Amino acid sequence: MLEIFTLSDAELSAVKLSMIVGFWSVAASLPFGVFFGWLLARYDFIGKSILDGFLHLPLVVPPVVTGYLLLILFGRRNGVFGPWLYDTFGISFAFNWKGAALASAVVAFPLMVRAIRLSIESIDLGLEQAAKTLGAGQMRIFFTITLPLALPGIISGIVLAFARSLGEFGATVTFVGNTQGATQTLPLALSAVLQVPDSEFYAARLAVISLIIAFGSLIVSEYFARRSKKYKQSGRI
Amino acid sequence: MFKIDVEKQLGNILIKCSFEMDYPGITAICGFSGAGKTSIINMIAGLITPDKGIISYNGREFYNSAKKINLPANKRFTGYVFQESRLFPNMKVKKNLLYGEKRKSDASLNCSLDDVCTLLGISHLLDRYPQNLSGGEKQRVAIGRALLSHPEILLMDEPLASLDETRRSELISYINIIQKHYKLPILYVSHSVDEILQLADMALYMEHGISKYFGSAVDVLNKAAVKMSSHASYNTIFEGEIEKYDEESSTALIKFGGGYVESSCEKVEKGRKIRFSVNIHDVVLSTKKPEGISIRNIYKGKVKEIVQQPNNFYDILIDIGDEIWARISKGAYNELAVTENSILFVMIKSAAISDTLKLVH
Numbered sequence: 001m002l003e004i005f006t007l008s009d010a011e012l013s014a015v016k017l018s019m020i021v022g023f024w025s026v027a028a029s030l031p032f033g034v035f036f037g038w039l040l041a042r043y044d045f046i047g048k049s050i051l052d053g054f055l056h057l058p059l060v061v062p063p064v065v066t067g068y069l070l071l072i073l074f075g076r077r078n079g080v081f082g083p084w085l086y087d088t089f090g091i092s093f094a095f096n097w098k099g100a101a102l103a104s105a106v107v108a109f110p111l112m113v114r115a116i117r118l119s120i121e122s123i124d125l126g127l128e129q130a131a132k133t134l135g136a137g138q139m140r141i142f143f144t145i146t147l148p149l150a151l152p153g154i155i156s157g158i159v160l161a162f163a164r165s166l167g168e169f170g171a172t173v174t175f176v177g178n179t180q181g182a183t184q185t186l187p188l189a190l191s192a193v194l195q196v197p198d199s200e201f202y203a204a205r206l207a208v209i210s211l212i213i214a215f216g217s218l219i220v221s222e223y224f225a226r227r228s229k230k231y232k233q234s235g236r237i
Numbered sequence: 238m239f240k241i242d243v244e245k246q247l248g249n250i251l252i253k254c255s256f257e258m259d260y261p262g263i264t265a266i267c268g269f270s271g272a273g274k275t276s277i278i279n280m281i282a283g284l285i286t287p288d289k290g291i292i293s294y295n296g297r298e299f300y301n302s303a304k305k306i307n308l309p310a311n312k313r314f315t316g317y318v319f320q321e322s323r324l325f326p327n328m329k330v331k332k333n334l335l336y337g338e339k340r341k342s343d344a345s346l347n348c349s350l351d352d353v354c355t356l357l358g359i360s361h362l363l364d365r366y367p368q369n370l371s372g373g374e375k376q377r378v379a380i381g382r383a384l385l386s387h388p389e390i391l392l393m394d395e396p397l398a399s400l401d402e403t404r405r406s407e408l409i410s411y412i413n414i415i416q417k418h419y420k421l422p423i424l425y426v427s428h429s430v431d432e433i434l435q436l437a438d439m440a441l442y443m444e445h446g447i448s449k450y451f452g453s454a455v456d457v458l459n460k461a462a463v464k465m466s467s468h469a470s471y472n473t474i475f476e477g478e479i480e481k482y483d484e485e486s487s488t489a490l491i492k493f494g495g496g497y498v499e500s501s502c503e504k505v506e507k508g509r510k511i512r513f514s515v516n517i518h519d520v521v522l523s524t525k526k527p528e529g530i531s532i533r534n535i536y537k538g539k540v541k542e543i544v545q546q547p548n549n550f551y552d553i554l555i556d557i558g559d560e561i562w563a564r565i566s567k568g569a570y571n572e573l574a575v576t577e578n579s580i581l582f583v584m585i586k587s588a589a590i591s592d593t594l595k596l597v598h
Contacts, residue, residue, distance in 0.1 A: 126323045132310040133282050133317035134337030134386040144336075148327045 011202070013181050014189035015209060018166055021097055021185055025105035025165045026158055029112060033157060037116030038146070058171075059110040067174025070103055074175075099176035100183045104165030112161040119153020120146060156224040163217035166210065186210050239390065239422065243280055243290030243300070247446070252276050254448040255290075256441055263416055263423045265437035265454060267430075267461065273446040274426045278392040281424065282317050283310030294390060314345050316388030320395045322375035324367035330378050331363040337386025345387035346421055353381045356418060357411055373404035377411060384415065391423045397432060409435050430458060434474065434512045434595045455512065459560065472514035472593070473561045479509045488587075489594075494559030495536045495583075500590040510597040517552065519589035520563035523582045524573055534585040536561075540577055551575070557583055 007015070040052060058066050075082045076094040085091045093099035123146060131141045147154075169187040176183040178192060190206040193199045242255035252273040258264060266274045279285045281292055281299065289302040299308045324333050334350060354360040357377045367375060376396055383391060393412075397405045409432065416423055427433055433440060433454055440457035442450040450457045455476045462471040477493030482505055489505060491498050491513070500513070527535065538557035545551055549567040553575060554560055561583060565573070575581070 124323070126319065126321065127325060129284055129310075130317065130319060130323040131325070131336065132284070133313075133315060134382065135311045135314075135340035136336070137309075137311055145325060145327075 007205075008202075010180055010184075010189065011206065011209075014184055014186050014206070017097055017100070017181075017183075018185040018213075021100045021104055021168075022162045022165045024098075024101040025108060026112075026162050028101065029105040029109055029161065030154075030158065033109065033112040033116055033161070034147075034154065036113045037150075037154075037157070038120055038142075040113070041117045041120035055113055056110045058107045063107055063168070063170025064174050066107060067103060067171035070099075070106065070171065070175045074099075074102065093176065095176050095179060096182055100168075100172045100185060101165075103171040103175045104168040105161075107168050107171050108161035108164035111164055112157040115157030115160055116150065116154050119150045119156075122153075123149045152224045156221045159217045159221035159224070163214050163221070166213055166217070186213075238296075239294050241277070241281065241290070241292045243287035243292060245276065245280065245285070245287045247273070247276060250446045252280075252287075252446040254280075254441075254443070256448055256451040258422075258439065258451075260439055261420050261422050262438045263412075263425050263436050264439040264441065265433040265457075266424060266426045266441045266443060267428060267433055267457070268443035270428060272443040274428075274443050275394050276446075277443070277448075278317075278394055278424055278426055281313075281390075282315045282392055283308060283313050284317075311340075314340070314342055314387070314389040316346075316383030316386055316391040318376070318379050318383050318391070318393040318396045320398050322367070322372075322379040324370075324375055324378060324382070326367055328366075329363065330359070330365050330367065330370070333367065333378060334363075334382050334385050336382060341387050342389065345389050346384065346419055347387070348384055348419065350385065353384050356414055357381050371404075372400050373408060376400065376408055380411070380415065384419070384421075388421070391421050392426075393423060394426045395428070397427075397429075405432075406435075412436060430472075430474075430514075431595070433458060434514075435597070462562070470516055470518055470564070471562070472516050474512060474514045475559055475561075476510065476512050476597075479505050479507050479511060481507065495538070495557035495561070498534045498585065498587075498590065500587045500594060502591055502594050505596065512595045512597055513590050514593040515561060515585055515589060517562045517564040519586055520561060521584040521586075522553065522555075522563055522565060522569075522573060522575075523584065524580075526582055527584065530584075532584045532586055534587060534590075536583045536585075538581060538583055540575055540579050540581060543575065543577065553581075555581055555583055 036055060040048065071079065073080050074085070074093045076086060076092050077083065091098070093102050127145055128141050131145050136144070167187060169191065172183065172185065173188060178184055178188045184192065186206060186209065190203060190210070193203045193206060238257065238259040240257045245252040250273065254277050266277060268274055276285065280287050283299065286307060287300060287302070291301045292299040298304070298306050299313050300306060325336065334353070354363070357380060359374065359377050359381055362370060362374060362378065370378065397408055400408060413436065425436060437454040439452065440454040441448055442457050442461040450460050455474050458474050462473070475493045477491040477498070479489055480492040480497065481490040484504065487501050488499055489502050491500065491511060505511070521532070536557040538555040540553055541556050541560065542554040543551060550564055551567065551570045553563050553565065555563060563583065
């Protein structure tokens with residue numbers, strides 16, 4: 001009976017890798033997500049709709065295309081930035097978890113920016129004005145008013161992006177391939193298992209693990225979305 | 238000395254405002270909604286930028302288009318109390334109050350958290366979140382927060398607009414207390430004649446974005462009242478002083494520009510400054526001195542101006558020492574044969590005044 005819960009090394013490594021990839025893709029893209037969310041929520045500028053469209057691109061483009069474009073940009077040997085990144089910083093995305101994290105980050109980025117942007121937009125501009133008349137500069141206003149009030153939205157953006165990166169398949173497999181222990185996250189492992197005859201049990205188990213993690217993320221996200229609503233109400237009289 | 242002379246195109250309305258004042262009390266900015274009152278104090282606070290002109294306070298230039306000076310809002314030392322309290326929902330009252338505390342200039346207001354809390358009666362609220370305050374409490378905290386940012390001048394944008402009647406008069410006395418205690422100049426935006434009568438000494442009247450009259454609050458309100466009328470009724474406002482109070486009949490004798498007026502009211506001490514208003518419909522005119530009549534307040538005066546209103550009414554301005562408006566029908570107008578400079582007797586019923594009495598701080 002207990003065997004059902006005993007994961008094989010390959011499965012364990014897939015779960016672990018998924019977590020690492022999810023964590024780093026979110027952690028690395030978060031500052032950019034906050035920046036673009038804030039920029040789009042608070043400023044009007046020339047080319048805003050183009051930037052907005054560009055940021056949303058990974059949401060509508062087939063992930064395989066995204067992976068292909070990443071290959072062109074960050075390929076270690078022939079990519080546009082790949083050789084430079086390797087020579088200057090020693091960073092390589094080729095066939096390792098960093099590449100998987102990059103692919104996940106790019107695909108999940110629109111979701112993150114969207115959640116952050118919406119929560120910043122819902123903050124009453126009057127509060128920032130009031131802070132200004134009280135002597136606060138831009139930076140202080142951002143860190144004491146905007147950021148804390150947008151926090152529930154930022155957290156829900158984090159959770160959404162994390163969940164999306166857990167499910168990322170197309171861009172990752174195109175960009176960094178499907179190597180156990182290096183780039184094989186949960187969905188990739190599931191896909192690999194399905195190629196093997198008589199492995200329905202393992203496939204189902206991986207699917208259930210994915211489901212549990214995704215469902216958990218959604219619940220957490222929903223919780224923070226509710227808190228965000230409460231804040232919004234109290235922000236106005 | 239505060240000086241403003243600015244222009245700003247806002248949508249299809251041109252805001253044009255210019256006045257100077259050197260007055261440490263409360264100055265009202267009044268006018269209809271859409272007259273540009275809030276835009277003016279937003280320009281003073283630095284929340285919107287004028288197209289051209291100057292704004293300066295005590296020699297410090299906030300804005301000067303010719304010299305390309307535009308001080309950012311956070312460096313102007315203008316406290317601002319908004320119509321909605323705009324308290325920060327993520328901070329407790331105490332943190333809200335102390336948000337602007339670090340800022341200080343040589344000329345800025347010196348006050349401590351303890352003093353402000355005592356004066357405004359908010360000491361017991363310090364550990365609460367703004368969500369858990371009533372409307373009146375929120376506004377008091379907002380006033381305290383503005384004071385504790387050590388401003389050199391305080392701007393208030395209809396701070397009572399979202400409150401009910403009781404809270405409103407409560408807050409009016411708090412504002413008076415604050416002003417008296419700190420001697421801080423206050424610019425107070427309002428369209429409520431009642432509020433202005435109870436608070437302001439000076440007033441600026443705005444119309445369609447343009448500053449029209451500036452002067453003592455009573456004068457400005459009287460001038461504005463005629464403007465604001467078409468066939469609607471309006472009041473003439475007077476300022477006077479309690480001369481005598483008769484406890485037996487609960488009647489006060491008020492001395493004003495036209496002489497004395499009697500009105501029943503609650504007990505007031507002699508010498509209190511008081512404002513009252515007389516509706517144009519409550520004034521009776523006569524060409525001869527009336528005798529054997531119940532009205533006690535009778536004044537002799539000279540007609541200064543006659544305005545024909547739509548639907549056959551005439552508004553007559555009579556100088557009885559102070560100026561007073563009266564409205565009469567066309568028939569009465571013809572019978573009395575009123576012309577400019579003709580002498581008339583003006584009668585005011587005491588009962589018409591008693592409801593309008595407003596003590597001034």
